[in-house]
Amino acid sequence: MALLELDNVTIRFGGLTAVDGVSFTVQQGEILALIGPNGAGKSTLFNMVTGIYRPTSGQIRFRGMRLAGSAPHRAALCGIGRTFQNIRLFQSQSVLHNVLTGAHLRGRWGLTGALLPFLPAVQREEGRLLEHAVHCLGRVNLATKAYEAAGSLSYGEQRRLEIARALALSPALLLLDEPAAGMNPNEKQTLLEMVRAIRDSGITVLLVEHDMRFVMGISDRIVVLDHGVAIAEGVPDEVRTNPQVIAAYLGTGGDGHA
């Protein structure tokens, strides 16, 4: 079943067409990687799926419902969690607090609950959220760092914390924007197993990544973007040997850019 469908999605910024008529689907339960050289439009595509940008034309459907153009928090409401390429943690807060905030949608009490914290229902909810947050931290092996400041974590840990925060909203689809960036080989291996475990728990994963070993090792399917156009799609072995993909990454003799 198609969880996420992109149908002829195009976005222009002034005269620049960043994404040009891209169509592909993400199937329920798979790990799909989006790869391509710098500036290919991968992050822009992420930002359209999560509602930060509105496509100039084309449609994005999630579980068959139109998604394109709705406010950013709507994507989360629909069950789409994401991490960011340039880490966007709540730096001033503790690790646990970051994940608790990620679990926002699992709670109901708003201002009333804030002013009446002694109500048993409010306390039960807080307890439930806390338990869930600790569970999510455990999934990325950060439970022991719960009370440290988010900003004091190492780069790799901050990336994992972003994943925990996204998991906290119990998403159906998880978007990972360059999750392995800045990690050493050991950390990458751990991350690979972590992402597999996330997929095995029933969460569909769409990821953008530059590290080819990581991508080839983890993806069920790969979509290749170049200059905003989807030039190839298939299982890792097909993509690896596709002449167009090789040309996009290495450049061809007559083509000016590499």
Added chain:
Amino acid sequence: MLIDPYIQQILVTIGIGIILAQGLNIITGLTGQLSLGHAAFMSIGAFSGALLTIKAGLPFPLVVLAGGMTAAVAAVLVGWPILRLTGDYLAICTLGFAEIVKVVFLNLDITNRAFGLTVPPPATSVPLPLTVLASALLVSLASQSIRCSRFGRALMAIRDDEIAAAAAGIDVARHKVRAFGVSAFMAGVGGCLYAHVLGYINPSDFGFLKSVDMLAMVVLGGLGSVPGAVLGAAFLGAAPELLRFMASYRMLVYGAMLVALMVFRPDGLLGGINLWDFALRRLGRTSQRTRGEN
């Protein structure tokens, strides 16, 4: 009252300062939206409360709540359009709003134009200073409670990173408006108490300087810190009195103290310090040490 009236007056000033500072701290400290027009909400609370006492003679607790509610409603109405802005733009907008409120009150017959209103003593048997200090305590407790709640976490997430907050499913626009409403409610309560304590209010009392005073309390105490807002209000309320012996040098020294504080503690007196965490950590360390010895 057993307390010396002079001390009592300082305590009341501090109490009202605490309420105003907690109010501003919600929107500027917790939510990260700079408001330079909070005197407007204080003014709305002061005039609506005063009019309710004068014209309707309502019981005082109701008057105070109504003063706060009027300010909150005004904040929600004005908040929808302007809270889309951030940073300097929002600050300028709130500044403009405060000027509009001032000019409107200066020209309305019901607020007695530039003559201002004389406010009769409130219809209550509870002494006013006690009401003020109790309100300051309540407002501070509410602030602390908000800070530790799901709602407060959403506000702080917006302060730290709006895009990440939205990705977590937080409706940023809505939470900003709510925070603005709560913040204005507290400012309105403070204004209403101020009107009844002073017995006379004039629209010109609630100008830009009043807004800056509030901001100074919050920044001095540490943006986002609830005990910080108390400390900031206490410091700014007491310092001019404590420095009175310096006669004409008083405000000079006061200004110099502010500059020195901001240089040496740019995050405010309690900025970056979580008293609760601090206490817990101290306890944790002690228990660890005892365990180590065993």
